[in-house]
Amino acid sequence: MLIKLINPNTTSSMTELMGGAARTVAATGSEIVLATSRSGPASIEGHYDEALSVVGVIDEIVRGEPADAYIIGCFGDPGLLAAREITTSPVLGIAESAMHAATFVATSFSIVTTLERTRIISEHLVRSYGMQNHCRRVRATDVPVLDLEKPGSNADAAILAECEKALMEDHAGAIVLGCAGMASLAARLQQRLGVPVIDCVAAAVKFAEALVGMGLRTSKVGDLAFPLPKAYAGKLSDYAPTSLRLHNSQSLAGPATSVRS
Ligand code: 2AL
Secondary structure, X not given: OEEEEEEOOXXXXXXXXXXXXXXXXXXXXXEEEXXXXXXXXXXXXXXXXXXXXXXXXXXXXXXXXXXXXXXXXXXXXXXXXXXXXXXXXXXXXXXXXXHHHHHHHOOOEEEEEOOHHHHHHHHHXXXXXXXXXXXXXXXXXXXXXXXXXXXXXXXXXXXXXXXXXXXXHOOOOEEEEEOHHHHHHHHHHHHHHOOOEEEHHHHHHHXXXXXXXXXXOXXXXXXXXXXXXXXXXXXXXXXXXXXXXXXXXXXXXOOOOOXXX
16 A cells, blocks of 8 residues: 655655654555655744645645555644545544554553644644543653754753653653654653653554555545635635645545555
């Protein structure tokens, strides 16, 4: 099966990093195709960044070979429901995937993320995914997203310190790493901390494989139906639903587009 992992920020080194995490867990027969957004912010650290990253996510869903599943590789899950409207293939957010994975291996988790402002955004996601009963706390490290890749930044130490506080102070049973740029840290932290540490990208890959394997596709009944045809004005005229090239618009009863396993 073909899984397209979309980095909604424009930093290709971060795409490669998450690609490594995805391919480490992908099943034989799963092909991970990486895409870096061609427009928008270098990193996503606020509501404005998120809103403007969505066009790049949409571009990556409508262009190229159709995928059996799409993953939005940013912990804010930008454009998740909009993306689900334009395809029948499952679309997974890495934050929702990681939170759900955590609930299978612990009765509580804390999220360790980047900046204070993204901490607040993650709290919104906890509420919108109905995870309040599971999430003990969302913790910020004050590490900017792009510092996660900078040699010599104290990112790793700051993340470890916040994870330790999550265990000591929140009594969390598991840790969710709240940024795609933390994908390479999960295994080492898990060994060090002795609790499940969930890498959001890996969780999304495994859930994507599961959904495709079960023959499940995004419902086109109700609010995830294809967008209604209408004109879009100005800079966004090319994104009018009638202008979008929707490849996966076949009936839900039809075969999946390219299951190869
Ligand atoms: C992210 C992420 O995963 N990628 C990005 O650019 N910003 N999320 C975050 N919480 O910092």
